[in-house]
Amino acid sequence: MIESLLGGLYLAFSPEVIMFVAVGVFMGVTLGAIPGLSGDMAIAILLPIVFFLEPAAALGLLTGIYKGGMFGGSISAISFGVPGTPGSAATAIDGYQAKLKGYPNKALNTALYSSVIGDTTSDFVLIFLALPLAIVALTFGPVEFFALYAFSLLLISALTKGKVAKGVAMAALGILLAMIGRDPIGGSLRLTFGIPALSGGLALIPVLVGIFAVSELIIQLSRAWMERARRIVDDTKRQAESLLGDYDASKDKLTFREFRANMKATWIGTTMGTLIGALPGAGSSLAAFISYGLAQRFSRNRDDFGKGSLEGVAAAEAGNSATSGSTLIPLFAFGIPGSATAALFGAAFILMGMTPGPRLIYDHTEVIYALFLILIYANLINLALSHFLLPLYSKIAMIQSRILLPIVCVLAILGTFAAGNSVIDVWVLLFAGLLGVVLRIYNFPLAPLILGFIVAPGAERALRQALLIGRGEWTHLLSSPIAIGLYATAAIMILTFTVLMRERKDPTPPAAGKEGQG
Amino acid sequence: MNILTRALTRTDFYTGLVTILVGVVGLLDIAYGNWRPGPGLGPHAFPQLAYIALICAGLGIWVDVLRGKSDDPPSNLRIILSTGIGLVAVGMGMFWLIGKLGFVVSVAITLIGASCLLTREPLKHWPSTILVPIISTAVIWALFVQLINIPLPRALLF
Amino acid sequence: MSRLKATLKATAATTLAASLAFAPGLAAASPLGSDPIRLVIPFGPGGGSDITARVLSATAPEFCGPRIDVVSMSGAAGLEAVNFVRNAEPNGHTLLVTDYGPIVTSGFVDDVDWSHDDWQPVMNFTEWLPTVYTRPDHDIQTIEDWMEAAESEPGTITFGHASPLGIVHLPLILLEMETGMENVHVPTSGGGETRSMVMGGHIDLGMTLPASIASEVAAGELTALGVFADERSPALPDTPTFKESGYDVALPAWLMIFATSDVPSETVEFLQDCFMEALASPTAVAMSDRVNAGIEPLNAEDSARLYQNTVDTIGSILREIGEID
DSSP: OHHHHHHHHHHHTSHHHHHHHHHHHHHHHHHHTSTTOOHHHHHHHHGGGGGTSOHHHHHHHHHHHHHHHHHHHHHHHHHHSOOSSGGGHHHHHHHHHHHHTTOHHHHHHHHHHHHHHHHHHHHHHHHHHHHHHHHHHHTOOHHHHHHHHHHHHHHHHHHTTTOHHHHHHHHHHHHHHHHOEEOTTTOOEESOTTOGGGGGOOOHHHHHIIIIIIHHHHHHHHHHHHHHHTOOOOHHHHHHHHHHHHOOTTTOSOOHHHHHHTHHHHHHHHHHHHHHHHSTTOOHHHHHHHHHHHHHHHOTTGGGTTTTOHHHHHHHHHHHHTHHHHTTHHHHHHSOOOSHHHHHHHHHHHHTTOOOSTTHHHHTHHHHHHHHHHHHHHHHHHHHHHHHHHHHHHHHHTSOHHHHHHHHHHHHHHHHHHHHTOHHHHHHHHHHHHHHHHHHHTTOOSHHHHHHHHHHHHHHHHHHHHHHHTTTOGGGGGOOHHHHHHHHHHHHHHHHHHHHHHHTTOSOTHHHHHHHHO | OHHHHHHHTSHHHHHHHHHHHHHHHHHHHHHHSOOOOOSTTOTTHHHHHHHHHHHHHHHHHHHHHHTTOOOOOOTTHHHHHHHHHHHHHHHHHHHHHHHHHBHHHHHHHHHHHHHHHHSSSTTTTHIIIIIHHHHHHHHHHIIIIIIIOOSSOOBSOO | OHHHHHHHHHHHHHHHHHHHHTOOSOOSSOTTOSSOEEEEESSOTTSHHHHHHHHHHHHTHHHHSSOEEEEEOOGGGGHHHHHHHHHSOSSSSEEEEEOSIIIIIHHHHSOOSOOGGGEEEEEEEEEEOOEEEEOTTSSOOSHHHHHHHHHHSTTOOEEEESSTTSTTTHHHHHHHHHHOOOOEEEEOSSHHHHHHHHHTTSSSEEEEOGGGTHHHHHTTSSEEEEESSSSOOTTOTTSOBTTTTTOOOOOOEEEEEEEETTSOHHHHHHHHHHHHHHHHSHHHHHHHHHTTOOOOOBOHHHHHHHHHHHHHHHHHHHHHTTSOO
């Protein structure tokens, strides 16, 4: 035991491995900041070198990329309102508003600290609680998953305060977009409008980057165009000018008091991210949105959410990053990859001749101890390196938009192509961008659409699997205490929500009624 | 009556109408279209739920309009929309061009063209409209062609 | 709509044409030139096909000449990869690595503009043997238990398989056709979900490929009931085949490299020779053992026979269950 721990220490802290971790973090932060490109993709590309590197070095590189990518996505989310990775879409909601209000640096640092806190906690959970949590993960079958997805759909109401009707419409649209392609249970085609290219459905990255990022880019481009035509006197320009004119870098520093004020949101995100990450198939973007919704619920400054709240940034980013350690739990405990990233780590283990599963830690003790150590100290490297990179990257964000925007657009298009090597994904990206613009113009909230898109496939599969297993009996959906607990929590939350709304005399009573119908 | 006629002038009356129409058309498609039955509720169950939610949401938007809550679209709507269509066209054009001229040339042309369009006197600002795009193209080439090696044609010239 | 399709095709075709037109001179022994060979897989990265293809891409350049890249294209349920290879210049630089799903099954059930004869196998990596498994504390522990349970209470046993009509679903359909037994088919998102549902006690049985459960079966954490093959699987030597239990059902899933049929036969022959040579090299054998890929290469001729057999079998199953006319 002691001997292998020392062996692990020796492996993990060899200069070569530390260097690979640092290189990985740098690559991850940089690639993650490019819309469409994510840490996952970089890992997939670098898989072959696993054949040629020492296991500890290879795992160090992959871990570094993964952690860097987790945070890197939030850089472009905050700087341009363009999420770099699917997980950072929730960060964009408040982060970009914060930038427009003139404190990008505070938002970026909040994102960095909450990302590192969430990630580190999640890694400790992986190391010490992998087995107990894995057993909880196994008790999640179709019945429990459907309850979880229903719970998250109900949280949509949290994300759409004051615009409940439009929020429900967007969630429904997200569900419909997710239904395009082959029915996962019956195998028949639906809603493809006769286009064979749509038979595989719409991929997450093009839809997400399109709806959030391309639509934002289009609006910014149109602003740049109007600036050129000198025709505008609109307030956004004035806002931008005042931002540059009054921008006082010395005031835009995260104070300790602000940092402490965000801690509650950070811990909500960390807890939800760790729990959701441990469930196979739920994913980091879902964790980020749920954390955001919950943090808003429990925040004292609820009304600031969506208007540049640092708490919103902290919750979303902590929720996103806290999935990173726990998503490996099912892989270590049972050899079941719970996410795309876990599948890639699993493939890396296989390529190194190590079979993922419970015996991994007994058969390759030293390497796994080394990996655990790397997982922890990679966070510190991420913190240090990002601290150094942030000023550099936020300077890039201050480049004049007429120069920067075309480059960001081209990167988004090429990044989306590279993520799936698919031309179809590029068309989906562009049309999703157009759809996003139309929806923004008519003041539809975009977050529920994405949440509906993420949740619908899992919810549909879980519900129909549960009904198949329960021979069509709807009561089967209530056969599990976990499911009943989730429904009860959702009901309590909605009740408190309505009561709170009454007290505050907020003029949106249709909320409760709509829930019942939809 | 007055309240109703005023509602007709509100934008959200029409967004609500479109929402409801999409839901109704979808439900008609499920009722009369070519949907194969499938195990466990069938493939139409979730779309059906979504269409019903759309109709309810549309009615909710109308209720909001009647209570005087309506969002107005931005005044520069037409410019934003044409920029959107322009971006889609440029994106598709770039991919078409990559097939004809290769990766490097197409990306460089797209970047230079876009920067020139957005700059008032492009030739006078040549460092930012010509030089920066060329340097960016080099970086993009290094990233996507050398590092990631995406399956697109590399270049005509080198 | 059809214009979109045409544009896609044009892009893919010109893509390749342009990249290949400027090949600087041919390498001495190779008819391939120095441009890279692309092994296109119709699945996401990290799966069994990806890992197996990477053994080849790591070892074959020494024997074939050019560099070899594995490109993952999972769009349009794998059909995008198939179309990409189909529309590429027929010079042997773009090859498809796939199991029978995206090429045989899709060729029957999907609206595609190619037929099974438009493809020629270059070689076959391996045959994966679909295996039925469950948890060790389940009542059903053998093929016989399963048959009895299915007979006493038909239509109650829940069986998890990945996507409908996939390589771990068709064998179950074939078995039900042969025996008349009935199970509740529960489609899942893939092998991982099937396994967590079996282990968590949510479903009774599941089907997967031997490599993904071999170590759990050896450790007694999962029980493998039976293998849909003529011979036992080398990864699961103690697991009987369905044939041994008296059910003549075998439907192995191969992993084959395909070229389009208009690639010149010399090129295909050269590729076959150098791939086979590479896979027989000590490095490749060691790698294959390390990643548990079970690579046992078949040459083009044997692969073509195997391909034709599979086309016939799958065709008759799909006709029987009414998926095609």
